Amino acid sequence: xxxxxxxxxxxxxxxxxxxxxxxxxxxxxxxxxxxxxxxxxxxxxxxxxxxxxxxxxxxxxxxxxxxxxxxxxxxxxxxxxxxxxxxxxxxxxxxxxxxxxxxxxxxxxxxxxxxxxxxxxxxxxxxxxxxxxxxxxxxxxxxxxxxxxxxxxxxxxxxxxxxxxxxxxxxxxxxxxxxxxxxxxxxxxxxxxxxxxxxxxxxxxxxxxxxxxxxxxxxxxxxxxxxxxxxxxxxxxxxxxxxxxxxxxxxxxxxxxxxxxxxxxxxxxxxxxxxxxxxxxxxxxxxxxxxxxxxxxxxxxxxxxxxxxxxxxxxxxxxxxxxxxxxxxxxxxxxxxxxxxxxxxxxxxxxxxxxxxxxxxxxxxxxxxxxxxxxxx
Ligand SMILES: [Mg+2]
Numbered sequence: 001x002x003x004x005x006x007x008x009x010x011x012x013x014x015x016x017x018x019x020x021x022x023x024x025x026x027x028x029x030x031x032x033x034x035x036x037x038x039x040x041x042x043x044x045x046x047x048x049x050x051x052x053x054x055x056x057x058x059x060x061x062x063x064x065x066x067x068x069x070x071x072x073x074x075x076x077x078x079x080x081x082x083x084x085x086x087x088x089x090x091x092x093x094x095x096x097x098x099x100x101x102x103x104x105x106x107x108x109x110x111x112x113x114x115x116x117x118x119x120x121x122x123x124x125x126x127x128x129x130x131x132x133x134x135x136x137x138x139x140x141x142x143x144x145x146x147x148x149x150x151x152x153x154x155x156x157x158x159x160x161x162x163x164x165x166x167x168x169x170x171x172x173x174x175x176x177x178x179x180x181x182x183x184x185x186x187x188x189x190x191x192x193x194x195x196x197x198x199x200x201x202x203x204x205x206x207x208x209x210x211x212x213x214x215x216x217x218x219x220x221x222x223x224x225x226x227x228x229x230x231x232x233x234x235x236x237x238x239x240x241x242x243x244x245x246x247x248x249x250x251x252x253x254x255x256x257x258x259x260x261x262x263x264x265x266x267x268x269x270x271x272x273x274x275x276x277x278x279x280x281x282x283x284x285x286x287x288x289x290x291x292x293x294x295x296x297x298x299x300x301x302x303x304x305x306x307x308x309x310x311x312x313x314x315x316x317x318x319x320x321x322x323x324x325x326x327x328x329x330x331x332x333x334x335x336x337x338x339x340x341x342x343x344x345x346x347x348x349x350x351x352x353x354x355x356x357x358x359x360x361x362x363x364x365x366x367x368x369x370x371x372x373x374x375x376x377x
Contacts, residue, residue, distance in 0.1 A: 009083035011048035016076035018068040019043040021373040030151040032177025032211035044113035056116025058109040058284040070110045084121045091290040104262040115288020123360035136321025139355045143348045147332035148174020168350035173205035181211035195227045203230040214243035218250035231256040244275035259309035264294040282309040
């Protein structure tokens with residue numbers, strides 16, 4: 001037996017930077033339960049003592065300053081000097097360090113962005129794309145287009161949905177719950193109009209953004225049943241887990257939820273309550289790749305689909321490597337800011353992204369835009 005040399009990390013975490021970037025949404029897009037005034041990212045860069053950099057993104061529509069403060073003042077001092085390959089150990093240490101101030105919400109946006117940056121960095125350290133590190137081999141990752149706000153009139157809705165189809169998407173999602181979720185008849189009409197406009201071969205996904213109680217959601221689902229709905233997302237409040245389970249018992253339209261869940265524990269409870277067919281946890285909220293791998297494994301054990309919410313460029317490598325993950329989601333509302341933050345970011349073609357063999361997430365930040373946008377705030 002040969003003696004193994006003592007392990008010395010090739011890199012240590014030396015620096016953490018956080019930038020807030022956003023674009024205002026001029027026309028005030030609305031879903032069934034809120035108006036979106038701005039969209040943006042918290043960009044987290046982790047640099048090693050050898051000058052290698054990884055980055056992660058999380059949201060900052062609300063509370064970006066708090067996320068930045070938590071990362072710079074608390075998380076960074078806790079990880080500087082550590083080996084960036086220790087993603088599991090760092091995650092567990094941060095979870096316990098932060099658990100008293102939040103195992104969900106902004107605390108987890110902060111932890112998630114750090115974990116994503118470490119996975120990007122890990123790929124760069126070993127010079128492999130993250131999907132190969134995860135054991136995947138799929139370079140084609142399907143994507144669905146997402147938009148269709150409740151603030152649109154019918155013409156705007158149909159124009160956007162038919163434009164998505166013209167761009168090559170086979171799966172398109174739009175919002176239901178118009179007029180403050182008070183007019184089911186109009187929602188049914190809108191679904192029928194979209195189905196008629198795009199024809200029978202396009203998969204339709206509906207998102208109610210938490211707007212109904214279970215009885216109303218079931219009533220609606222049964223009224224659009226003949227429109228061949230691929231999935232129905234967040235028909236009731238995300239926290240109404242019994243309501244989600246009741247919805248599932250009341251309709252055969254597959255139920256998607258989970259974008260508001262955090263960690264393996266939140267997803268475990270959804271699954272045990274039989275409250276999801278498609279789990280939509282988001283790596284930028286639920287705990288980064290370290291946690292999403294566990295969430296993915298839970299969904300596999302229950303033979304459920306795993307379809308991470310939004311943030312397509314953060315999810316591409318995970319979805320590539322997950323056998324039960326059908327696609328990533330591309331939100332129209334985020335296309336502009338995503339295009340500005342990423343330099344030559346991958347674009348979908350004919351309803352799919354193609355992964356390259358660049359190390360890490362294979363992405364590059366446009367730091368000129370990001371620095372200017374952060375300073376202009
Ligand atoms: Mg949604």
